[in-house]
């Protein structure tokens with residue numbers, strides 16, 4: 236798994252020989268070509284960097300996934316599919332976007348012997364999901380939740396466009412994310428202060444928005460006064476088709 240510092244965060248989730256004690260997906264050989272991984276919220280501008288990392292780690296990219304239809308950048312999933320034949324794009328059916336795999340709440344996205352559980356976390360957009368790592372028997376890493384823009388570190392996604400709703404976001408975070416074990420690592424899609432990871436326990440204690448009651452949260456969200464993302468008019472239509480026109484999706 237790898238993240239980078241900056242506004243848009245993308246993650247490589249997978250197993251490598253060094254990180255997983257020389258186990259492959261069957262636990263029997265060390266043939267790296269069999270090791271599978273997934274990219275979450277890739278950005279078009281950093282596709283080459285991310286694919287170089289995938290290759291360097293000896294992973295086979297199975298899925299390029301999005302947590303939602305992003306408004307501030309163009310997704311890299313279409314480019315990835317062109318450059319890494321066999322990789323499949325993934326997004327929620329509720330997003331209204333095209334993709335190879337349209338996921339629903341409760342689905343499991345499996346790659347190798349890893350899987351991500353899909354949790355519906357609408358409110359920032361109507362189609363937002365959070366991907367949560369599973370409970371494999373000898374899980375070699377802590378539990379992680381990839382929250383997209385639903386839950387940010389000490390913040391949360393805005394709720395003033397793309398079918399957003401502050402009430403829905405509040406309920407999503409409290410019912411789908413804050414119910415996870417407190418030591419679950421939170422990896423959001425953005426951070427504006429240079430952080431890339433938090434925990435459920437930290438956000439339940441210190442998040443300045445989501446620790447409030449619903450009425451106060453709604454007031455905070457109504458008064459954010461944020462300018463629309465600069466890329467919004469380009470990014471939203473592009474992201475409905477994997478960042479590229481058909482047949483990339």
Ligand SMILES: N[C@@H](CCC(=O)N[C@@H](CSS)C(=O)NCC(=O)O)C(=O)O
Pocket residue numbers: 305306307384390391392393394425459461462463464465466
């Ligand atoms: N200035 C940025 C956009 C900033 C922004 O609106 N961020 C979104 C997430 S991307 S849809 C957001 O939800 N922010 C919440 C917050 O509290 O900042 C740009 O022009 O791209």
Ligand SMILES: [Fe+2]
Pocket residue numbers: 303304305306307359384392
């Ligand atoms: Fe967003």
